[in-house]
Amino acid sequence: MQTPTELNARTEAKFGMLVDYQWCTGCHSCEIACQMEHGMPVGQSGILVHDMGHWPLEEGGDEWQFGYLPVPNSVCDTCAHRRSLGKMPTCVQHCQAQCIEFGPIDEMAQKAKAHKDYVLFALGA
């Protein structure tokens, strides 16, 4: 476990988590996968699904702002141990919509240019 100082230190970004949030259905699998992988208490997780709002763009219309976004937080350790076993971070593997990618920051930054609705999170070790 990292200390708060370590968690908040402005170390260099090594990895990127790239979320194509057009596809996030809000299923919470990433949260629970993270909790279970790291043995965290109920309600805590290294990634949380946020409601991006839901309202019709026009009164009574069918076009809506409606979506979710999974956001890694300071507790995320990029599943370093798990990756050392040759596996993906657990949130990436278990994401039911398969809308999360993980990799070296440069590679992910390059990918993010492909289309809109990508969100890139810069992560440390």
Added chain:
Amino acid sequence: MADHGVEGYNNSGVSTQLVGDFLEVPHERPWRYEEDGLTVTRGSAWSGPGCHDGCGVLLYTDKDGKLVKCEGDPENPYNRGRLCVRCLDVPEVTYHKDRLLYPMKRDPKDRGKDKWERISWEEAIDLVADTFLEIKEKYGAESVVFGQGTGRDIAAYITRLCWSFGSPNYVLFLSGCACYLPRVAGMAATAGSFWVADCSQQFPDRYDNPQYKVPETMFIWGNYPLRANSDGFYGHWVVDLMKRGMEVVMIDPKVTWLSTHSKIHLAIRPGTDAALALGFLNVIINEDLYDHDFVDKWTYGFDQLKERVQDYPPAKVAEITWIPEEKIVAAARLLASSKPATMQWGVAVDMTKEALPASQAIAACFQITGNVDVPGGIIAPPEILNYAGGWGRELCPEETWKKRIGLDMYPLLNFGFQIAQPDELRHTMVTGEPYKIHATWLQQNNTLSCMSADPQETYAGLMNCDFNVSVDLFMTPTIMATSDVVLPAATFPERNGLRLGDGVQRGEVINKVCQVGECKSDMEINLLLGKRFNPEAWPWENVDEMFSAMLEAQTPFSFDDVREKGPIYLPFSYKRYETGRLRADGQPGFGTPTGRIELYSTFYDNAGMDPLPYFEEPVPGPNSTPELLEEYPLVLTTGARPWSLFHSEHRQVERMRNLKKEANVYMNAATASKYGLVEGDWVWVENVYGRCKSKVVVTNIYQDPRVIACDHAWWHPEGDPEKLFDTHDLNVNNLLPGIPGKAGFGSNYKTTLVKLYKVTPEDGTNGPFKGGEEGGKSQALDGKGVAAIQDLVDQRNQLVEDVKAIKEAMAEAARQA
């Protein structure tokens, strides 16, 4: 495969022949291996804890044999490494402090009291077997009812247990069998087998299979697959296909992620799905958008259907369904022009009283447009075990079989699941007509919180029984209220098993990795008891032998083979109606009397039912009981699944409860404001039949201020056991009378008329259930002084009279002869 019941009909619910190659999935490692100090076991997952799917999982155990983690299996084509929150959290369920850990008994005079006594398995099995056999001896095997909860890994074994005991009364205490079964029975009767959306789930290489085609449009009708994962359909396949270019038409009263990502969202008035489908057919037929070649060669009764749909012009359908006419027409045209179009239909179709004509109409939309058994259309799922037919029907003696409750009133009960009619059974348990029910065997069936309509009547019926036995994972309100013996069941990581269920089947096993308390699997309990009831029907030494026997009946594989190699994919090809693989006799066509898809059903016709699809207004409802609108102005729908809870399960599982904390009623701001309600208020939701307590959520996902929704199956495991964990206050089924459709299938679980008012300290509870005569008064047989409701009561009573008259006439004829 054996065919029982009406001669000449394939009434088994399945008729696909397994001709061709079985395909395996390559594995990098054996089914059990070591990783990082833990043992990893590959296998499948199937309820309980609850689910209708069978995802590939990797179960991690430590050196003490404790399950520490459940992960998705990336090698398994079904879920491709993904999992939903409920499976990820399965260790918390398996090791939950409230699990039932050993058999217990209670003196029947203490029903409702928390006075359980621990007993050994030996004593428990002796007690149950001896008592059941004594009741059989005294009153006949039919006086024992075998009931299960929702579709899970129980149906095969409990049906065998029931039938080998000699009872015809296998049941789900769900009014009108209103989940999956109406569609299965209706499709078996009219189209020879059940039909599911083709999402490439029958191929190990899935979307890349060269035969497969991504559907152009999927109509999602009456379910929210991302959360529901119903009938062997992994919900996020929809998202996989959307990424591959598939469009969606969403038919759902509420706004969701899927509806806002759909090409067309039809926010339908709950309970009017049949009208919408008939409106689609009107457009498709009148605008000549149907597949002439398929209709000419492979369907029966098109001209009659064409005539019938003239009663449903889009303008009229718009008035019925509350969907704008232009959207109905646009969706119908899209359906017809999409090559292929597919449908992912769900429980809302069954949970309408006239579910059979509704499913007939919906299926016809896809049948006449040539989407049957084509890549990306709708397919008849290949199966190893005839899941919908039960296992071992031949074990029940013919004489007793005829005593199945409801069979004489509802001949369609011969199709699909061989089940007692649940509503008639509910009445029988109270009235003792036509014979008294003396005992029940309930397997993972919390019927007082979830399945049963009119739970008060069900309670009274259960209390009338001499002996009630339950098998479950946790103490439930149903067990606390009514059981005399309770046996502790295993969760899936604690047992071996097969995932031979609904949807496309594969050869796949469930592997035991841990043991909790003295829990035993449902199958093991059934085998133990089966050996006592009827040893010849249960010749296997252990469950693994039994599983091998089930597999080997249809495949060259044993349980151990499948454990090593699974999942094994079954032979499959498209357009099997051309090759004779959809019929038991190997002839081309479908498993119906005419060999065609019967748009006009000869079976319905022979059974005195309307052979063509139709729509009937739900009762109570704004159009059928306008006189109720002043007092009960809101249309209520119920039962949408949250991410983390499966029916009445998971309420005590902290991680899951944290994602869904309370029983809610959802309404938009205008509705809340009209009733002076704010978010978080506790209200009574009440109709002419009863009421339940719910906590208000104000949301714009219900756009129509006339429509509100309630969660279902609530109880508070944290509550007082002797107040039955508050289930009598919280269960929305208090509002549902349990009136089945004309065929005995279908029931209005998802639509009624209600009012709302605040819960106060003075008026905060429904109190306890009532026993005896007062408690047994049936809501379904009470006209409530409302003409349309009284009509339904009269129809049922007339049916009872008719059956009685026919029986008397037959008895008289027999005497004369």
